[in-house]
Amino acid sequence: MSLLGGNGLGLPMAVEIEVVDVDITVTQSAEKAILQTMSGDNENHVLVISADSGGCSGYLYDMKIIERPLEEGYQEIKIGGKSILIHNRDSDLLNGIILDYKDTLMGGGFQITNPNASKSCGCGQSFG
Amino acid sequence: MLIRDPRPISLLTGDTAVEAISKLSTNRIVLNSENNSDRIVVCDSNGRVVDAPYVVWDENGVILLHCTTKIPEYLSSVARTLSKNSSHVMNATGAIERFVCQEKYLPRNAGMSVNGLGVSGLYSIALNPLDYENIHVVDLSSDLLIEFGGLTDSHLNGNHLPHHIGLLEYVRLDNGCYPGQEIHARMDSRNPSSKKLIRINLQGPRDIKSLTIQGHKCRLIPEWSDSYAHGITHQDLLDGEYETEFGMVHTATVNIAL
Numbered sequence: 001m002s003l004l005g006g007n008g009l010g011l012p013m014a015v016e017i018e019v020v021d022v023d024i025t026v027t028q029s030a031e032k033a034i035l036q037t038m039s040g041d042n043e044n045h046v047l048v049i050s051a052d053s054g055g056c057s058g059y060l061y062d063m064k065i066i067e068r069p070l071e072e073g074y075q076e077i078k079i080g081g082k083s084i085l086i087h088n089r090d091s092d093l094l095n096g097i098i099l100d101y102k103d104t105l106m107g108g109g110f111q112i113t114n115p116n117a118s119k120s121c122g123c124g125q126s127f128g
Numbered sequence: 129m130l131i132r133d134p135r136p137i138s139l140l141t142g143d144t145a146v147e148a149i150s151k152l153s154t155n156r157i158v159l160n161s162e163n164n165s166d167r168i169v170v171c172d173s174n175g176r177v178v179d180a181p182y183v184v185w186d187e188n189g190v191i192l193l194h195c196t197t198k199i200p201e202y203l204s205s206v207a208r209t210l211s212k213n214s215s216h217v218m219n220a221t222g223a224i225e226r227f228v229c230q231e232k233y234l235p236r237n238a239g240m241s242v243n244g245l246g247v248s249g250l251y252s253i254a255l256n257p258l259d260y261e262n263i264h265v266v267d268l269s270s271d272l273l274i275e276f277g278g279l280t281d282s283h284l285n286g287n288h289l290p291h292h293i294g295l296l297e298y299v300r301l302d303n304g305c306y307p308g309q310e311i312h313a314r315m316d317s318r319n320p321s322s323k324k325l326i327r328i329n330l331q332g333p334r335d336i337k338s339l340t341i342q343g344h345k346c347r348l349i350p351e352w353s354d355s356y357a358h359g360i361t362h363q364d365l366l367d368g369e370y371e372t373e374f375g376m377v378h379t380a381t382v383n384i385a386l
Binding site for chain 1: 173205211219
């Protein structure tokens with residue numbers, strides 16, 4: 001049984017976000033890594049880059065390969081025939097990022113440099 | 129006596145709510161199977177506590193029982209994250225009745241209760257009790273919160289580590305990256321905390337910042353009720369009555385700050 005009665009619930013917290021046209025830079029090594037990682041995937045699979053609340057510095061990057069979401073609200077960037085999606089609600093946080101890939105055993109993998117970040121975490125996964 | 133707790137309550141809707149709030153907290157939410165509840169601690173980037181809400185799972189979403197007197201600011205970034213999945217942060221303060229009481233006076237048929245809190249672990253939180261018509265009800269004030277061993281805005285102003293205000297058990301460093309995690313990890317490896325939160329009863333001056341009790345320095349949190357204040361001192365100090373430079377003081381450990 002729910003603790004919430006039928007009355008007294010407030011309206012959803014308003015979130016005002018400036019939606020901008022996203023422009024990102026993908027380095028050659030990152031493009032190669034994306035194509036390699038997604039080589040076995042069908043055309044319906046996309047790479048989604050997002051910024052969620054959390055992490056040491058306030059926001060946490062997330063990258064995942066998923067089936068193309070049904071919902072609207074994503075901006076699409078084509079890289080070597082593969083699709084990168086960024087949600088409109090992340091557009092102001094992720095516009096201008098440089099996506100790189102470092103092939104090292106320690107601290108390797110995809111790296112994001114973000115011009116919108118005033119601070120970032122040592123591991124590179126969080127920014128604020 | 130029942131004490132009605134007016135502090136804000138939020139509802140987070142959607143499948144990603146637990147994940148979204150866990151990424152901001154010192155611990156990952158693991159809902160207790162007995163009453164579907166847990167507690168999280170949210171800190172700033174310096175590892176200082178800004179809120180320590182109880183988390184209750186409800187069929188409508190995740191309910192946060194905040195310890196602050198205003199809706200905390202970190203919820204706006206949670207709302208932003210949730211909004212990508214058509215989920216929301218809603219103010220549920222008016223939709224749930226929240227009470228604090230001594231455990232022995234806990235109303236039967238409470239929708240949910242958490243016990244063993246506050247000074248000496250004597251206090252409980254009860255939500256939506258059904259049968260309290262004949263029980264005297266008063267509103268919770270900061271004076272009562274201090275008396276019971278609760279967190280006031282003076283505890284949650286970004287000046288106190290969870291280790292010092294009765295919240296250490298909610299710092300679990302296996303949760304990965306969260307605001308303040310580097311500070312807590314460094315403390316854990318280099319300087320394990322030996323402090324605890326106590327309530328003191330002192331019939332002396334109210335403008336002191338610290339006092340020494342049985343050789344242990346006690347740093348006071350600068351908010352007094354009529355008779356009580358909270359202090360941070362060494363965990364070896366036993367509850368009791370002691371002579372200090374400011375007169376006799378009675379100390380009681382705050383088990384888990386409510």
